[in-house]
Amino acid sequence: MTTIAVSTTINGDDVEYLCHADESLLDVLRNRLGLMGSKEGCGTGDCGACSTMLDGRIVCSCLVLGAEAEGREIETIEGMAHGHDLHPLQTKFLEHAALQCGICTPGFLMAAKALLDVNPDPTEEEIRFWLAGNLCRCTGYDKIVRAVQDAAAEMRGDAA
Amino acid sequence: MRYERPETLEDAVGLLSATPERSHILAGGTDLLVRMKNDDFDADLVVDIKRIAGMGEIARTDAGFVIGAAVPCAKLAEDAALVAAWPGVVEAANLIGSTQIQSRCTMTGNLCNAGPAADSVPALVAVDARVKIVGPEGNRIIPARDVPVGPGQTSLAPGEIVAAIVLPEPAPQTGSAYLRFIPRTEMDIAVVGTAVVLTRDADGTVASARVALGAVGPRVIVPDDAAQMLVGTTLDDDTLARFEAACSDAATPIDDKRGTVAFRKEVAGVLARRAAKIAYDRAGETQ
Ligand SMILES: Cc1cc2nc3c(=O)[nH]c(=O)nc-3n(C[C@H](O)[C@H](O)[C@H](O)COP(=O)(O)OP(=O)(O)OC[C@H]3O[C@@H](n4cnc5c(N)ncnc54)[C@H](O)[C@@H]3O)c2cc1C
Ligand code: FES
Ligand code: FES
Numbered sequence: 001m002t003t004i005a006v007s008t009t010i011n012g013d014d015v016e017y018l019c020h021a022d023e024s025l026l027d028v029l030r031n032r033l034g035l036m037g038s039k040e041g042c043g044t045g046d047c048g049a050c051s052t053m054l055d056g057r058i059v060c061s062c063l064v065l066g067a068e069a070e071g072r073e074i075e076t077i078e079g080m081a082h083g084h085d086l087h088p089l090q091t092k093f094l095e096h097a098a099l100q101c102g103i104c105t106p107g108f109l110m111a112a113k114a115l116l117d118v119n120p121d122p123t124e125e126e127i128r129f130w131l132a133g134n135l136c137r138c139t140g141y142d143k144i145v146r147a148v149q150d151a152a153a154e155m156r157g158d159a160a
Numbered sequence: 161m162r163y164e165r166p167e168t169l170e171d172a173v174g175l176l177s178a179t180p181e182r183s184h185i186l187a188g189g190t191d192l193l194v195r196m197k198n199d200d201f202d203a204d205l206v207v208d209i210k211r212i213a214g215m216g217e218i219a220r221t222d223a224g225f226v227i228g229a230a231v232p233c234a235k236l237a238e239d240a241a242l243v244a245a246w247p248g249v250v251e252a253a254n255l256i257g258s259t260q261i262q263s264r265c266t267m268t269g270n271l272c273n274a275g276p277a278a279d280s281v282p283a284l285v286a287v288d289a290r291v292k293i294v295g296p297e298g299n300r301i302i303p304a305r306d307v308p309v310g311p312g313q314t315s316l317a318p319g320e321i322v323a324a325i326v327l328p329e330p331a332p333q334t335g336s337a338y339l340r341f342i343p344r345t346e347m348d349i350a351v352v353g354t355a356v357v358l359t360r361d362a363d364g365t366v367a368s369a370r371v372a373l374g375a376v377g378p379r380v381i382v383p384d385d386a387a388q389m390l391v392g393t394t395l396d397d398d399t400l401a402r403f404e405a406a407c408s409d410a411a412t413p414i415d416d417k418r419g420t421v422a423f424r425k426e427v428a429g430v431l432a433r434r435a436a437k438i439a440y441d442r443a444g445e446t447q
Contacts, residue, residue, distance in 0.1 A: 004163060021163035021206065022196055044194045046347070048260055057234065057263035063193045064264070065186075067163045068208060111259060132346040133258020 008069040010035070011079030019066035026050045028066035029076060037077035037106045041135065048134035051107040051114075052076050058114035060133075077106035080113065089113055089151040096147040100138035108134050112148045120156050124149065165208045169294050172207050173319055177296045179205045180318035186210075187230050188264035190257060191273045209321065218242060224328040226292075229268040229321070233280075234259075236267075246327055247442060248336025248355055248435075252283035255340060258347055268322045274308035277350040281308065282374035283338045285382060286355035289327050295320035310378050331368075333360040335442030337435040340374075341427050343418070350375040351419040354407070354431040356439040358390060366390045366440070376411035376428050383410035386432070395440050400433050407432035 003018040010033070019028050024043075029035040029052070041047035043062045050061040053075035080087045089109050092098070099105045108131065115122055115130045122130070127148050128141070136144065166172040176183050183205035186192055195201055209215055215230035218239050225242055233253040236242060243250050249267075256265050256279050267280045271291070281304070289304040296319040304325060309315050316322070330336075336357040342348035353374035361367045369387040372380050386406035393399040408429035415421050 002162075021161045024193070043197055045190055045257065045261055048258065051260055054263070057232070058260050059263045060260045063189055063261075065163060065189070065193065065206075065208075067165075068189075068210070070165070114259070129346060130259050133260045 004067045006067060006070050008072055008074060010074045011076060017066070021065070021067060023066045024062050025052070025054075025064040025066050025069055025074070026061040028069075029061060032066075035076055035078050039103050039106060041103065041107075046133075046135070047104070048107040048111060048131075049104055051110040051134065053110065053114065058111050075110075077110055080109060087113070088154050089116070089148065092147040092151040092154070093144070096143045096150065098139060098143040098147040104134060104136040104138075108136070108144055112144075112151070115148070116152055116155060120152060122148075122152065161203050162205050163208065164205065165211045167211050167213065169212055169321065169323060172209055172212060172321055173294060173296055175205065175207050176321065177319035183207060185272070185321060187266045187269040187272075188232060188261075189269075190261050190265045191269060191275075215323070223290075223326050225326065227267065227325045227327065229323055229325070230266060232263055233265050233267065234262040242327075244446075245330050246283075246287055246336055248338045248357060248439065249280065249283045249287055249289075249327060252338035252340075252353070252355065253280040255279045255338075255346075267325055271304060271307050271325070272314055272316070272322060274310070274312050274314050276311050276378055277353065277375040278308075279338070279340060279350055279353055279374070282353050282355040282372035282380050283336070284325065284327075285372040285380045286338075286357045286370045287327055287330075287336060288357075288370065289325050291322050292324045292326060293320050294323050301326075305380060305382070308379055330446075331359045333362075333443045333446055334358070335360075335439040335444070335446065337438035337442065339431045339435045339438070341431060349418065352376055352411075352413075352424050352427045352431055354428060354435045356432065356435040358436065358439045358443055360440070360443045364394050364444070365392055366395065369436070371407065371432055371436075373407065373411055373428050373432065376413040376424050381410055381412065383407055386410060390436060395437060400436065403436065404429035404433040 039049035041049035052061040186208040210230045215228040219226045284304040338355045340350040340353040355372045358369040369390040371387040408425045411428040413424035
């Protein structure tokens, strides 16, 4: 199979790579670019562990072709913290123990950040619906929802 | 396999016509890329239509709302005029998958995938949406209802592409609604889906009605006799009871792990009745 040359932007950096026509963006991120934060839980759009931003919308990178990223803007979990400065969502996930094994966590963080970008003050129901495409088999979701609520409050500047 | 990203419809048609048997059109990929992971998936060409001019846009023209084939369902909810005109279509399209799926999935893909339980298809059929098709033999416009012909099968000829779905301008005092039953609250395949569109007269009686039932037959079912029962009424309880029974009778579901025939027929009636009431109330809220 021939390879395709792709130029794209990942977390603000210009990136070029070669990939196969049927290779997913998730596989490109993990196997070609060494960005191992996005996880593969299912590969079929059901679990959200591979969630990344593509031109400002949250997508399952397992259901995007690497070749589709030409000229697009991608954000991954690797772009969330700045050095040792964690994003408020990351801090709150730690404080609320909103993770156990952690495989779902990058996807939840990316999806939760996408929610707070468009809705800084979501209700619990809105959070649960928005995150319905992210599965977690460890936490029971409650701690995740609390962490998102708490992070949202902090980001709005409300005293929790 | 090759991946192509044409910038015009003519180029896309040309590419598909050159490889008619073993090519696939890629819109949001939420069906196609899942299938591509199967070992038995075998193709020479994937044609991504998302870079074709206008495919990602919603335009309001004399013909109505022209929704480009690559418009992701999330974008439908962001179009206030569309939501006001056809809430039943937008709510059906927005039930597909999760937030992540919404960013990618399209109504055109939902229609062309021809799954019997596709959520947006009954809603499109109920509003009598048209589909603009371009192909090697020229262009044509057909009812959305005529695109799927059976599970996984469409009436599109090799090389043909759906360019847009066109929703008519609603008549004054028109309301629409879509309801589905799934065992969970989200992220599941419809056991039954029902769409109703109706228009009221000035005195509140129903002037016209259209009903479409999904997931209870190989294709969407349009029980016109049931819809006719609503006309001339204000949806009194007697009328609704007869309408519910007629919708249950019209459903021809199969037994499977998600529901029995008897259960699905009953739910088809119950949901159609509820959707009719919502559509009626919405019709009263419009000008
Ligand atoms: C996790 C998950 C959950 C889902 N949940 C739902 C659900 O709740 N309800 C539901 O109805 N569906 C659901 N689906 C299925 C899928 O998301 C929908 O059918 C979606 O609308 C498909 O749109 P797409 O743009 O992604 O299609 P694609 O995968 O791009 O295409 C689907 C088919 O249509 C063909 N096609 C695409 N565009 C055109 C065109 N312009 N002209 C001609 N043919 C074309 C393709 O070749 C392919 O055969 C789900 C899928 C996943 C992965
Ligand atoms: S790995 Fe992409 S959704 Fe599960
Ligand atoms: S922490 Fe283990 S799956 Fe969520």
